[in-house]
Structure formats: structure tokens, C-alpha cells
Amino acid sequence: MTAFVLVSGSYTGGSVWQEVAAGLRAAGAEVHPVTLTGMGDSRHLAGPDTGLETHVEDLVQLLDRLETPEVVIVGHDYGIHPVLGAADRRPERIARIVHLDAGIPLDGESVLDLLPDPAIREALVQQAEDGWRIAPPTAAQWPMLGSTAGLTAEALDTLTRQAAPQPLGTLTQPLRLTGAAADVPTSGILCTGNGMSIGMVETVLGMGDPRLQKLVDPRVGFFELATGHWPMLSVPEELTEVLLRAAAGEGHRLAVRTDELPAHLQPFLLDVPELERERVGQVDLYLPEAAAATAGPRPAVVFVHGGPVPAGVQPTPRDWPALVGYARYVASLGAVGVTLDHPLHSLSDYPQSAEAVAAAVELVRADPRVDGERVAVWIFSGGGLLSADWLGAPPQWLRCLALTYPVLAPLPGWGMGETRFRPAAAVASAGRLPVVLTRVELEVAEIAGTVAEFLAAAEAGNADVEVVDVPGGHHGFETIDHTDEARRAVERAVGSVLAHLEG
Known part of the structure; x- marks a missing residue:
């Protein structure tokens, strides 16, 4: 017994x-x-x-x-x-x-x-x-x-x-x-x-x-x-x-595949130029080719990784293929692409990560090759909670906020209470800040619920939100779903963000 x-x-x-x-x-x-x-x-x-x-x-x-x-x-x-x-x-x-x-x-x-x-x-x-x-x-x-x-x-x-x-x-x-x-x-x-x-x-x-x-x-x-x-x-x-x-000893067994790269280290779904990075502290800049640079300071897109990401993970997120791919892609189209590392290692780290991201953005804006009045912030996955600060009080120079498969409210088990990191509440204060939201069809149900909550609040507050859907797409689709639908979604989202920077 x-x-x-x-x-x-x-x-x-x-x-x-x-x-x-x-x-x-x-x-x-x-x-x-x-x-x-x-x-x-x-x-x-x-x-x-x-x-x-x-x-x-x-x-x-x-x-x-x-x-x-x-x-x-x-x-x-x-x-x-x-x-x-x-x-x-x-x-x-x-x-x-x-x-x-x-x-x-x-x-x-x-x-x-x-x-x-x-x-x-x-x-x-x-x-x-x-x-x-x-x-x-x-x-x-x-x-x-x-x-x-x-x-x-x-x-x-x-x-x-x-x-x-x-x-x-x-x-x-x-x-x-x-x-x-x-x-x-x-x-x-x-x-x-x-x-x-x-x-x-x-x-x-x-x-x-x-x-x-x-x-x-x-x-x-x-x-x-x-x-x-x-x-x-x-x-x-x-x-x-x-x-x-x-x-009785039943249950699903987890396994780490040693014969292939994990999903987040698989190749980016688009073929992009192999532009070299310029590393400044925790920030990497991918600069447009010389022809574009001669046009003067260029707009910038700052890509913010999700999380929490365990401390000590190698490579760090700014070198993950998806973020590097996005940064090189926008650089090939004439903007400065930026990746960075921030300290979102646990659910308690959102305040520190918010400070680190804000500091990184200011570093980018101060670079003479960047037009500091034309910047977009693009946030992924669990980093989505960091968008609350930008939505709640968008600065004039922030021309666009992009969100890809984001978490837009703390999940129930996260124990974050009435935190400031609740984009679904902050979007009511976004005014006319353009938001480009990439949504995947096969999202985790609980994350999809936060996106639905966000979109309902955005509609009620007349926020300017463009939704880019990825049919058949998974969370992290850029290195998982190498489909025509996924490629078109990335191209559309990037095109929309750059249009807001040029407008």
C-alpha cells in the first residue's frame, strides 16, 4: 500500500x-x-x-x-x-x-x-x-x-x-x-x-x-x-x-538534446548581411553600410531580449541569432541596429533591467552616428513587462514601440502583485505612440491571455496598435518556424517600425 x-x-x-x-x-x-x-x-x-x-x-x-x-x-x-x-x-x-x-x-x-x-x-x-x-x-x-x-x-x-x-x-x-x-x-x-x-x-x-x-x-x-x-x-x-x-513513476521526461543546438540558438529565418558589431559595454551596435551612413545620423532600433534568462548563460542574449538577425536586418535597411544584455535573471530583476535598458537607450541616443530624436525600442517575450515604462510616459524621441510574442501582464503564478510592470494597464497612457505587436498563432495560452488583455485596453484607450500575426507561429518563431508566413511577418514588422522612424 x-x-x-x-x-x-x-x-x-x-x-x-x-x-x-x-x-x-x-x-x-x-x-x-x-x-x-x-x-x-x-x-x-x-x-x-x-x-x-x-x-x-x-x-x-x-x-x-x-x-x-x-x-x-x-x-x-x-x-x-x-x-x-x-x-x-x-x-x-x-x-x-x-x-x-x-x-x-x-x-x-x-x-x-x-x-x-x-x-x-x-x-x-x-x-x-x-x-x-x-x-x-x-x-x-x-x-x-x-x-x-x-x-x-x-x-x-x-x-x-x-x-x-x-x-x-x-x-x-x-x-x-x-x-x-x-x-x-x-x-x-x-x-x-x-x-x-x-x-x-x-x-x-x-x-x-x-x-x-x-x-x-x-x-x-x-x-x-x-x-x-x-x-x-x-x-x-x-x-x-x-x-x-x-x-507509479509515470510522467513526461525532460531531455536535453546534445546532438543539436537549442531552439534559441538556431539560425535566424532571414538571410541578412554579415555586418560586424561594435561593442560598447553591454551594448552592441550594428551600423549601416557606408553609403547609408553618409546621409548623416541614422535612426536606431534597440532590441531588448526577454527573460528571465538564467545568469551565466552563454552566449548571452545580445549574441543570440534572432536578436543579431534583427539588428543586422535593420542595419541593412539604413538604421542602426542595437542589441544589449540586461540583468533579467529572475522575476525580482525587472526594476534593475528597466534601469539598464533605459541607460542603454541613452547611450545609443548620445552616439553621434545616431539621430537621438528617432529611436524605436523593440522588446521580446518576458521582457514585454518592461514596455510599461515606455507606454506610461512615452518620450518625444521614441517614435515607435515594437513588441514580439510579449508577456504584457505578470502571469498569475509570478507573485508580482500590483507591480508597475503591467503594460496592459499602462497602454491607456500611450497616447499616439505607435505600437507594432507581433503575435504568434500558437502562443502559450497564458501569455496569449495577457496580449488579449493588452489589446482590449488599447482599443478602449484609442492607442495606436498595429498587430502583425504569424500564422502557425510559435513563441520564438524566428529560429523555429522557417516558413514563408514567418518571414513575411518579420519583414512587415520591420518595415512598419522603420516607416515610423522615417516619418
Whole structure:
């Protein structure tokens, strides 16, 4: 017999697992939905000293009591922190660790360390009642912690009613791991409605993120659920089935292909002149050929990569074929093409990246070969959130803003709250700034949702947005989809941007 130990996320107790627990028991499993100290109906047991270590010890004691030889321990959201802590202390008792829409915290990291927005971290600490507990969310606040997609109004009401204050120490105490559980098989269950999918994990893995390399282990299996962050409430039957499959060692296996370049390093879809770059710090300039340069200072297009991109990735984004291809292409047409590196390595880096991009643009504008009054900024993918600053207060010299397969609002699982990096809100202030938006047909659904939100806001605010569609196109299509439709889309987008610079 398999025993499932189910550990839910912040503010919640074992009651959220009611339907899943019933399904697992019906399948013949032993089930232990855990209510950690101070959570759910044990809220009266919490005190100023309740912390992550308290919850780790809760699970260690439970594992010591269990007689079932095979234990699958499931950590949802915050719950993965005490789960990993307990598994590290009792690795011999664990047959499998399941990350249910949860991250991969490392030794020394606290929950607050992993929240991307410093303002949210500070607000949580400041809001702690009596200095040690954080009030549970209201019904309107739950979506800020993770997507509530799939929850009925009744389920959301129950979640709100049963939620308990979260002891601050559970979020501030660092997780302590010795590596003792490193060889325990694991499974990941991703809730696509919360902004993560197997495809997205594989994309980041292909960039060489060392944090994810252990996911290539053949004992690691992945599953997807088309729902929000609370699958035990929104799709309990589907989650039950997936947990049983995970316990059996099933799941999608990730693989790193060593016989070919990763997608982002494949060749650019257009044949462009091999123009040499001129490197200035973190900025590369691709200059027009001499004939165009004699016409005086030229307009410039600054290409801003997406992310987050793991630190240490080589080559860095400014040397990726797609960005270099765009820069050489616009240079061949008479403008200065610019690529750059900026420090978007994690979700907490957007403020630093915004500063770095703004500084790079000013460096380009100050170059005597550039007409500083005719500049376009062209942003890709997860860098799309950086466009909020340019949309919110567009300078006169910014003649065009281009966006390609962009993320235009933080995804639900990113935990960014009411951040300034929300282009879908900022576009109302764009005025007559021309925006050229390249949209791919086969976009990740969650990213496509942010684009739809942006376009609706743009229409309501009479913003000047031109949409360039790529039929059959994928995210990162310039090195994936070498089709006539994709080539025409790039040519049209570049032509439109250059026309705005010349106008």
C-alpha cells in the first residue's frame, strides 16, 4: 500500500484535500491530509515562535509514525518548503516527492526570498498582526497569490472562510537542506492556468539553467493540469488520477538534446548581411553600410531580449541569432541596429533591467552616428513587462514601440502583485505612440491571455496598435518556424517600425 502525505499551501489546512483524499482512499491508498501547526483548524496552536522549522518537525513526526513502507509526500505552494525539509531528514521514508504547482527552493532560501517583488515582501512583514502572523486573503485577494481559474464561487468562499493567519516565521525562516534527499525520485505537477507548462520548463532548461539540470534525471516525471493554482478544489478527480500516476513513476521526461543546438540558438529565418558589431559595454551596435551612413545620423532600433534568462548563460542574449538577425536586418535597411544584455535573471530583476535598458537607450541616443530624436525600442517575450515604462510616459524621441510574442501582464503564478510592470494597464497612457505587436498563432495560452488583455485596453484607450500575426507561429518563431508566413511577418514588422522612424 502507498501512503500519500498531502501538504497544502499558505493559509490552508488539510481540509482542502477532502475530495482528493476520498479519491485516493477509494483507489486503495492510505492518505494523510496534513494540517500544519497553526494552519486551518489548528490556528489556535500558532504562536510567535511558529516557523518553517515547526512545520518541518510536524512532518518528520508524522513520517516517524507511519508504518506504510512506501510514502509519497506532496507539497503544494508553500507546502513544498516543509516537505523538502522533512524529506531531507527522513529520506529513507520517502518513495517520491511531488511538487504540486510549487517551486524548487534551495538550501538557505526562505519563502520571502523567492517572492519577486521587494514591495510585496516588505508589505507582508509590515502587515503581520502582533508582529508575527499575516492575515489570510480576502476573496478578492486570492488571485494575487495564484490563479483561481476553475474555482467555483462556492469553493472560493470555502477557501476564504477556512483560511488561517500565516505565521511570519514560516515565510522568513530559511530552508535547511543537507542534500540527503537528493536521490529521492520526484514529480512535478504544473497548473497551466497559473502560468507554467512543461513546454516553458523545457525552454528554460534549454538555456542551461543549472537550477533545472537535475530535472533531466529519468526518475523525474512531469504532468500538466489545465486549471489554476488550486487543483485539489478545481479538478479533484483529475488531480487524484495524476497523483496515482506519479506514485507509479509515470510522467513526461525532460531531455536535453546534445546532438543539436537549442531552439534559441538556431539560425535566424532571414538571410541578412554579415555586418560586424561594435561593442560598447553591454551594448552592441550594428551600423549601416557606408553609403547609408553618409546621409548623416541614422535612426536606431534597440532590441531588448526577454527573460528571465538564467545568469551565466552563454552566449548571452545580445549574441543570440534572432536578436543579431534583427539588428543586422535593420542595419541593412539604413538604421542602426542595437542589441544589449540586461540583468533579467529572475522575476525580482525587472526594476534593475528597466534601469539598464533605459541607460542603454541613452547611450545609443548620445552616439553621434545616431539621430537621438528617432529611436524605436523593440522588446521580446518576458521582457514585454518592461514596455510599461515606455507606454506610461512615452518620450518625444521614441517614435515607435515594437513588441514580439510579449508577456504584457505578470502571469498569475509570478507573485508580482500590483507591480508597475503591467503594460496592459499602462497602454491607456500611450497616447499616439505607435505600437507594432507581433503575435504568434500558437502562443502559450497564458501569455496569449495577457496580449488579449493588452489589446482590449488599447482599443478602449484609442492607442495606436498595429498587430502583425504569424500564422502557425510559435513563441520564438524566428529560429523555429522557417516558413514563408514567418518571414513575411518579420519583414512587415520591420518595415512598419522603420516607416515610423522615417516619418
